[in-house]
Amino acid sequence: MTSVRRNPLTGDPILFAPERAARPHAFGDEEDDARCPFCAGHEEDTPPEILRVGNPWRVRVVPNKYPPIAGAEVIIESPRHDAQFDNPEIVHVYAQRHRAHADAAYVALFKNEGARAGSSIAHVHSQLIPLPFVPPRIEHERAAFANACPLCEAQPNVIRETRAFTWFAPHASSMAYQQWIVPKRHAASIGELHDAELDELATLLRDASRAMRSLSDAYNWMFVNTPHFYIDLFPRMTTLAGLELGTGTFVEIIDPAAAAERFRS
Ligand SMILES: [Zn+2]
Ligand SMILES: [Zn+2]
Structure with a gap:
């Protein structure tokens, strides 16, 4: 059973989930040619589905077979x-599943x-994990909004501006080619966005995905x-090492202005 443990010094939570050691490639070994549980025709390889779009299906939501915590999808x-990521319906499913977990202390929605x-x-997918606590990173960042909203201000290094969003490279990026996509409206989560905004976001995420794959075979968005709220995105080009893991201090080797320039072209 998963449980929440606390670092005795910081009080920061850890999800203790030893069952996940049984998951394929749990320790980062190479993917093999084993039967893919996410392919059409293999639906019985996943737990019973929570949601499907289309028949035959185009998007499915299923419980995580090796959940880091109950409710993970x-x-x-x-x-x-x-x-690859290119169906706008996915972003509508993101919003719908986010709303479905309104009772969680925090909803982590991300793509690896x-x-x-x-x-x-390897099969294209995202994850949603409802957490029973507000994670330390989020508490830390929320404190910055106490007096004024730093994301309602104009941003530097703009890659593209649409009616409802700004896609830009943050001035103090911590990862090479890091980008943020911020709604212009002061919305607290994707669950608050309207259908037209979700369609616009889907186009931005599709283009960001293509741009990041031109730089690396791996990327994250969160x-x-x-x-x-905002979406934090970066291709994985460098490895987190002792300085980053030991001090939380990052060394940026790509000028965000140059990163934005590259993404614009
Ligand atoms: Zn597959
Ligand atoms: Zn704001």
């Missing part, structure tokens, strides 16, 4: 094994694409639910 984004980004199954 996997969003399978295509029936095709070799597909490629083994270097932490994915254990929905960060501060009072004004």
